[in-house]
Amino acid sequence: MFRMMAIVAGLGLALATSAEAQTPRKGGTIRMTAPYGSSFTSLDIHTTQRAQDEIYAKALHRSLYIWNSAEGKPVLELAKEDVVSGGGLVHTFKLRDDAYFHNGRKMTADDIIWSYNRIMDGTKAYPGARFVRVIEGAAAVEKGQAKEISGLKKIDDFTLEMKLTEKIDPGFYFFTALTSIYPADEAAKESFLQKPIGLGPFKFVEHVPGSRIVLERWDRFYKPGKPYADKLVVSVMGEAAARDVAFRNKEIDTSVLGPAQYVAYQADPDLKGTIVEVAEVFTRYMGMNPAFKPFADKRVRQAINYAIDTDLIINKLVKGKAYRATSWLPLTSPLYDKTMKPYPYDPAKAKQLLTEAGYPAGFEFEWTTSQNESWGLPIVAAVIPMLDKVGIKAKVKQVETAVLSEVIRSGDYQAFIYSQQSGPDPQAALKCFHSSTPQSACNYMNYKNAEFDKLIDEAGQADDAAKRGQLLQKANALLYEEAPVWFFNYNKAVMAVQPWLKGIQLNATELTHQNVEDLWIDETSPAK
Amino acid sequence: MPMLSFLIRRLLQTIPTVLAVVLLVFVLFSVVPGSIVSTMSDDADPQVELRMKKQLGLDDPVYVRFGVYIAKLATGDFGTSFRTREPVTTMIAKRAWPTLQLIFTAMAFAIVLGVPLGFIAALRPGGLVDSAAMVVAVSGLSIAKFWLGLVLMYLFALKLGWLPSFGYGDGGLKYLLLPAVTLGVSPMALLARTTRAAVLEIMTADFVRTARSKGMSETRVVKWHVMRNALVIILTTVGLQFGALMGQAVVVEKLFSWPGIGSLLVDSVLQRDIPAVQGSILVVVLFFLAINLLIDVLYGVIDPRIRYA
Numbered sequence: 001m002f003r004m005m006a007i008v009a010g011l012g013l014a015l016a017t018s019a020e021a022q023t024p025r026k027g028g029t030i031r032m033t034a035p036y037g038s039s040f041t042s043l044d045i046h047t048t049q050r051a052q053d054e055i056y057a058k059a060l061h062r063s064l065y066i067w068n069s070a071e072g073k074p075v076l077e078l079a080k081e082d083v084v085s086g087g088g089l090v091h092t093f094k095l096r097d098d099a100y101f102h103n104g105r106k107m108t109a110d111d112i113i114w115s116y117n118r119i120m121d122g123t124k125a126y127p128g129a130r131f132v133r134v135i136e137g138a139a140a141v142e143k144g145q146a147k148e149i150s151g152l153k154k155i156d157d158f159t160l161e162m163k164l165t166e167k168i169d170p171g172f173y174f175f176t177a178l179t180s181i182y183p184a185d186e187a188a189k190e191s192f193l194q195k196p197i198g199l200g201p202f203k204f205v206e207h208v209p210g211s212r213i214v215l216e217r218w219d220r221f222y223k224p225g226k227p228y229a230d231k232l233v234v235s236v237m238g239e240a241a242a243r244d245v246a247f248r249n250k251e252i253d254t255s256v257l258g259p260a261q262y263v264a265y266q267a268d269p270d271l272k273g274t275i276v277e278v279a280e281v282f283t284r285y286m287g288m289n290p291a292f293k294p295f296a297d298k299r300v301r302q303a304i305n306y307a308i309d310t311d312l313i314i315n316k317l318v319k320g321k322a323y324r325a326t327s328w329l330p331l332t333s334p335l336y337d338k339t340m341k342p343y344p345y346d347p348a349k350a351k352q353l354l355t356e357a358g359y360p361a362g363f364e365f366e367w368t369t370s371q372n373e374s375w376g377l378p379i380v381a382a383v384i385p386m387l388d389k390v391g392i393k394a395k396v397k398q399v400e401t402a403v404l405s406e407v408i409r410s411g412d413y414q415a416f417i418y419s420q421q422s423g424p425d426p427q428a429a430l431k432c433f434h435s436s437t438p439q440s441a442c443n444y445m446n447y448k449n450a451e452f453d454k455l456i457d458e459a460g461q462a463d464d465a466a467k468r469g470q471l472l473q474k475a476n477a478l479l480y481e482e483a484p485v486w487f488f489n490y491n492k493a494v495m496a497v498q499p500w501l502k503g504i505q506l507n508a509t510e511l512t513h514q515n516v517e518d519l520w521i522d523e524t525s526p527a528k
Numbered sequence: 529m530p531m532l533s534f535l536i537r538r539l540l541q542t543i544p545t546v547l548a549v550v551l552l553v554f555v556l557f558s559v560v561p562g563s564i565v566s567t568m569s570d571d572a573d574p575q576v577e578l579r580m581k582k583q584l585g586l587d588d589p590v591y592v593r594f595g596v597y598i599a600k601l602a603t604g605d606f607g608t609s610f611r612t613r614e615p616v617t618t619m620i621a622k623r624a625w626p627t628l629q630l631i632f633t634a635m636a637f638a639i640v641l642g643v644p645l646g647f648i649a650a651l652r653p654g655g656l657v658d659s660a661a662m663v664v665a666v667s668g669l670s671i672a673k674f675w676l677g678l679v680l681m682y683l684f685a686l687k688l689g690w691l692p693s694f695g696y697g698d699g700g701l702k703y704l705l706l707p708a709v710t711l712g713v714s715p716m717a718l719l720a721r722t723t724r725a726a727v728l729e730i731m732t733a734d735f736v737r738t739a740r741s742k743g744m745s746e747t748r749v750v751k752w753h754v755m756r757n758a759l760v761i762i763l764t765t766v767g768l769q770f771g772a773l774m775g776q777a778v779v780v781e782k783l784f785s786w787p788g789i790g791s792l793l794v795d796s797v798l799q800r801d802i803p804a805v806q807g808s809i810l811v812v813v814l815f816f817l818a819i820n821l822l823i824d825v826l827y828g829v830i831d832p833r834i835r836y837a
Contacts, residue, residue, distance in 0.1 A: 037798075400562060401798075406566040
């Protein structure tokens with residue numbers, strides 16, 4: 001189903017499939033762009049959760065699992081086998097014995113244990129801790145009560161036992177670069193920050209802060225014949241207009257498109273064929289604080305969903321670069337329920353619900369927002385008159401994105417607008433609404449519903465995947481009914497890809513994150 | 529000797545200026561919302577947050593932090609970046625040369641074009657050259673750098689294919705030209721206007737009239753009297769414009785993916801990397817003060833009547 005969704009979503013499928021049919025060409029330079037800011041945060045990928053940084057990290061590092069875009073799920077990368085025992089809680093990984101770090105040393109179980117212990121250092125706030133925490137004893141290390149994660153055991157150099165606290169698929173927790181495996185001896189040195197060493201298909205050559213990272217092929221990469229390219233250059237290009245010129249000038253091979261460029265590229269016959277798009281696992285929404293009296297009433301929250309002409313905003317303001325959200329789980333989630341219909345635009349119904357809830361004249365609230373063009377101030381500005389029509393007045397409180405995340409996590413708001421990861425693991429995504437999940441984690445609306453909790457708990461205990469799926473779909477439907485948020489949209493990620501770059505994957509977790517060892521360029525590339 | 533005491537006095541005068549800037553930035557980032565911890569992780573354990581803040585010294589009172597910072601600063605230690613965990617001096621050192629390249633090239637462009645333009649315009653006031661020069665000057669001052677940069681990219685990279693549209697490359701001239709011209713157009717325009725105004729004023733001064741009445745040729749009048757006197761005003765403008773360029777470079781660096789201090793500063797602010805912000809601002813301020821000190825010294829070289837007492 002996931003694959004089908006990606007097919008439907010991907011205009012660039014023809015591009016990808018035709019690439020598969022050709023024999024990959026070796027050599028040349030792939031020139032990618034990092035579009036989410038004016039620099040990379042750090043060369044220590046454990047310290048940064050920005051999507052920008054994972055673009056280069058996918059080339060430099062490897063994690064226990066890797067995201068397989070075609071299958072729409074994580075698959076083993078640094079291990080050849082995972083034997084599950086102990087009622088689904090114990091995973092014994094048979095590790096690869098042919099994975100070499102860029103300093104020529106072979107990876108062993110010690111490196112994985114060292115890396116996960118590092119991520120749980122409770123004085124550093126490594127963002128990957130949210131994933132490693134699922135290993136038994138990891139939280140104790142984070143709290144400073146233990147020095148090593150008790151749930152990790154080295155059986156031998158290439159066998160690792162991992163005991164989890166929950167019955168989950170560890171693939172969803174250990175595939176991002178945030179849990180990259182570092183060489184235990186080298187990574188502790190200060191020089192590692194200047195010249196990082198990883199297990200990825202490309203090794204580090206140069207970092208020009210604020211401009212580019214250059215990597216070259218690692219000849220001892222464990223996938224035979226890969227990577228295809230000799231070199232990879234990731235240029236920092238935060239300005240969309242500059243990327244546009246560089247892309248048209250054939251100086252770069254990939255460029256992320258914003259709403260305005262999306263329209264322009266679709267209208268240009270020369271560029272239309274370069275567009276690749278996918279529904280990413282991010283849900284954009286307006287969160288409502290139940291501690292603010294009107295929002296404690298389900299009818300008010302539903303009224304807001306009825307009062308906003310969401311399709312109009314998506315079509316006119318977001319220029320169609322988004323998919324209308326129904327409930328929480330996004331279009332590319334394996335549990336997305338296509339029979340569900342989004343809240344229709346119905347101001348009369350909204351007015352009726354407000355009257356029933358005791359707000360016939362409406363009410364006023366403060367709406368905290370960042371300036372983000374896709375899920376920030378412009379959207380809020382468009383929604384305000386729609387809410388006004390049913391008597392709800394919204395006062396805007398504008399903050400920086402960094403501040404917004406702090407405001408949300410502390411609950412210091414009446415309403416906010418945000419984009420939150422809602423996949424790829426539907427269980428983890430929905431667990432954010434479980435009452436036991438702290439607001440500072442991802443239960444940003446401090447949502448509490450006993451019926452919802454029960455469904456999530458039962459799904460967590462279910463051994464049968466189909467049963468678990470049904471329970472989670474029910475939970476997702478309950479969220480739709482409860483409307484803790486205004487369900488706005490699921491992000492449609494759009495990238496322009498030069499015709500000579502082959503092997504682009506429709507990665508629903510983040511389109512710019514490519515398994516670069518599968519990319520190759522043909523002889524028409526200016527950087528062949 | 530007067531020159532030496534002047535330099536010492538000016539250097540001492542910079543200390544309160546630098547301290548005031550450091551204090552201002554420190555206080556500002558103590559009161560603005562948002563912290564490095566919230567930019568690092570969306571769901572850090574609150575206990576971890578507290579421990580991290582403690583480790584970084586963020587839970588100490590502002591005056592304690594300020595004292596520690598000043599003490600370190602006195603030894604040349606700008607602190608360690610919260611983001612990259614590198615010494616701030618290392619981060620700045622990596623960016624300093626590209627910024628200097630950009631700013632000095634932009635200023636050279638501005639001087640080489642702006643000053644002659646202003647002179648020529650002033651020598652034939654109201655004429656065709658003057659009108660054209662002033663149209664250029666006013667346009668240069670009005671055009672937004674972002675837009676101008678895009679136009680230059682479009683023209684010289686996409687249409688003519690002469691120059692790369694972005695990037696640092698090997699740091700060579702072909703990568704530097706477009707960002708430097710984008711940055712240099714505004715000071716060029718200002719210099720043209722300032723030079724024109726200064727020359728026009730000096731041309732009507734008594735000492736110029738006296739020189740002419742003594743039979744001095746117009747070329748000699750312009751060279752020995754007008755130019756030298758106008759240079760003092762031009763130099764002042766150049767000095768002030770260096771400071772402005774440091775600020776304006778942020779836009780140009782981001783547009784052209786140029787690895788300068790400006791983009792470091794912006795990223796550090798957005799991510800609440802306080803040591804990197806303080807370090808970057810401090811370097812910008814020191815640069816501005818150094819340039820203006822140099823200009824003060826040059827005044828005396830150009831016009832010996834200016835004394836340093």
